[in-house]
Amino acid sequence: MKQQTVTEIFKNPPLDKKITVCGWVRTRRNSGSLTFIELSDGSCLSSLQVVAESDLANFETEVKKLTTGCAIKVSGLLVSSPAKGQDIELRALSIEVLGWADPADYPLQKKRHSFEFLRSIAHLRPRTNALGAVARIRSVLSFGIHEFFVRRNFYQVHTPVITTLDCEGAGEMFTVTSLKPERLQSGNSFAEDFFGRRAGLTVSGQLQAEVYALALGRVYTFGPTFRAENSNTSRHLAEFWMLEPEMAFCDLGCNMEVAESLIRNLVARVLETCADDLALFDRFVSKGLVKKLETVRDVDFAHMDYASAIEILTDSRRQFEYPVFWGMDMQAEHERFLCEEVAGCPVIVTNYPKEIKPFYMRLDEEGKTVAAMDILVPGIGELVGGSQREERYDELLARMIEAGLDVDEYAWYLDLRKYGSVVHSGFGLGFERLVQLVTGMANIRDVIPFPRTPGSASC
Numbered sequence: 469m470k471q472q473t474v475t476e477i478f479k480n481p482p483l484d485k486k487i488t489v490c491g492w493v494r495t496r497r498n499s500g501s502l503t504f505i506e507l508s509d510g511s512c513l514s515s516l517q518v519v520a521e522s523d524l525a526n527f528e529t530e531v532k533k534l535t536t537g538c539a540i541k542v543s544g545l546l547v548s549s550p551a552k553g554q555d556i557e558l559r560a561l562s563i564e565v566l567g568w569a570d571p572a573d574y575p576l577q578k579k580r581h582s583f584e585f586l587r588s589i590a591h592l593r594p595r596t597n598a599l600g601a602v603a604r605i606r607s608v609l610s611f612g613i614h615e616f617f618v619r620r621n622f623y624q625v626h627t628p629v630i631t632t633l634d635c636e637g638a639g640e641m642f643t644v645t646s647l648k649p650e651r652l653q654s655g656n657s658f659a660e661d662f663f664g665r666r667a668g669l670t671v672s673g674q675l676q677a678e679v680y681a682l683a684l685g686r687v688y689t690f691g692p693t694f695r696a697e698n699s700n701t702s703r704h705l706a707e708f709w710m711l712e713p714e715m716a717f718c719d720l721g722c723n724m725e726v727a728e729s730l731i732r733n734l735v736a737r738v739l740e741t742c743a744d745d746l747a748l749f750d751r752f753v754s755k756g757l758v759k760k761l762e763t764v765r766d767v768d769f770a771h772m773d774y775a776s777a778i779e780i781l782t783d784s785r786r787q788f789e790y791p792v793f794w795g796m797d798m799q800a801e802h803e804r805f806l807c808e809e810v811a812g813c814p815v816i817v818t819n820y821p822k823e824i825k826p827f828y829m830r831l832d833e834e835g836k837t838v839a840a841m842d843i844l845v846p847g848i849g850e851l852v853g854g855s856q857r858e859e860r861y862d863e864l865l866a867r868m869i870e871a872g873l874d875v876d877e878y879a880w881y882l883d884l885r886k887y888g889s890v891v892h893s894g895f896g897l898g899f900e901r902l903v904q905l906v907t908g909m910a911n912i913r914d915v916i917p918f919p920r921t922p923g924s925a926s927c
């Protein structure tokens with residue numbers, strides 16, 4: 469490309485050279501015979517100051533009419549800035565207007581807009597400082613995930629989006645059908661549907677990832693996941709991205725080690741490479757964010773089993789909205805209390821009662837709990853859910869029957885326990901919750917470009 473990005477210009481300023489840069493006007497102000505334009509191209513948080521003099525051919529007719537949001541192409545000389553506030557500036561030799569943005573109806577003006585308002589303009593919100601920074605950090609984290617696993621000799625597996633199995637057994641699958649609504653209403657059986665059976669959007673790629681872990685050893689799948697759960701909370705989406713590593717010859721302890729080192733590695737990467745964007749969040753969104761992230765990076769995660777967690781919650785005498793008792797499914801308020809007020813760092817809780825966890829988790833010796841582990845983080849609660857898998861055929865079959873599953877549907881999954889079955893484990897990390905942790909953004913709808921939640925799927 470002929471033009472340079474603002475990031476490239478700031479990284480290695482080609483001083484006293486002629487350059488071309490394209491972007492959108494953030495602000496423009498006049499000073500004497502000059503006009504100053506803050507130009508942003510989205511490649512980084514900073515904008516480049518462009519100085520235009522009145523001798524430009526289109527100065528009166530166009531340059532002086534530029535407003536926030538207009539797209540321009542500037543060619544000019546990059547020089548050291550004599551004024552305070554910036555080290556370099558671009559002295560314009562020509563400014564071409566690529567696209568106007570009528571200030572009478574362009575919704576993004578210089579003032580700060582609420583995140584609620586920005587949600588109503590998902591097609592424009594990435595142009596704001598905060599949502600642009602979220603998008604860049606999201607991309608850095610995504611790349612970091614691939615690099616982390618590739619460096620550790622994992623292979624990526626592309627698991628299907630359309631599936632017939634509800635891995636988590638919570639009945640939250642969206643149905644996929646090609647039948648016309650009238651035929652569905654007339655009680656048509658799924659035998660006549662596209663796949664000849666009921667199919668849906670995946671709630672997890674884990675079961676298929678297990679197939680590949682038991683062939684390639686270490687694998688991971690990372691993609692969109694769908695859940696029709698009616699949870700209108702700041703940490704639930706109907707479509708979210710999940711990372712799911714699966715490892716053969718790896719028990720619960722090994723699983724926890726991989727998950728903890730992944731999270732710490734990703735946080736370290738963002739601290740190292742996204743300092744400007746993090747400083748913005750620290751200042752305007754979540755005070756003390758950088759310090760909190762440094763703790764995640766530097767301090768070993770706390771460990772406790774489910775029974776101890778219940779004991780701590782009970783002994784705290786804290787008035788929780790949801791009552792605390794052995795056998796309960798912990799809510800965000802309990803999870804956050806454990807890591808924010810008890811441990812002061814992320815907490816790994818293990819060995820949950822089997823009744824509140826899916827059928828595939830390995831039964832512990834005394835038969836009451838399973839080899840599960842959840843990682844809870846400050847500000848959010850559960851970030852990771854994982855387990856050692858039940859690798860014993862008879863035990864798995866018994867758990868499936870107990871859970872009321874159609875065993876024939878899972879014949880292939882049972883086969884894995886018939887032929888060369890081995891200890892294996894894995895986990896699921898909610899990618900949006902990770903982005904929330906790293907940016908301090910309070911609402912999960914603001915860390916995915918186009919959120920899908922109950923009653924909302926526009927743009």
Ligand code: 4AD
Nearest residue numbers: 672674704705708712851852853854894895896898
């Ligand atoms: O605990 P979950 O349901 O685990 C699984 O799906 C396993 N099959 C994973 C595995 O072992 N391979 O989900 C894993 C993580 C949660 O800890 C949470 O971070 C995220 O996925 N998650 C959601 N994120 C956003 N919106 C939702 N509705 C979510 N449900 C789960």
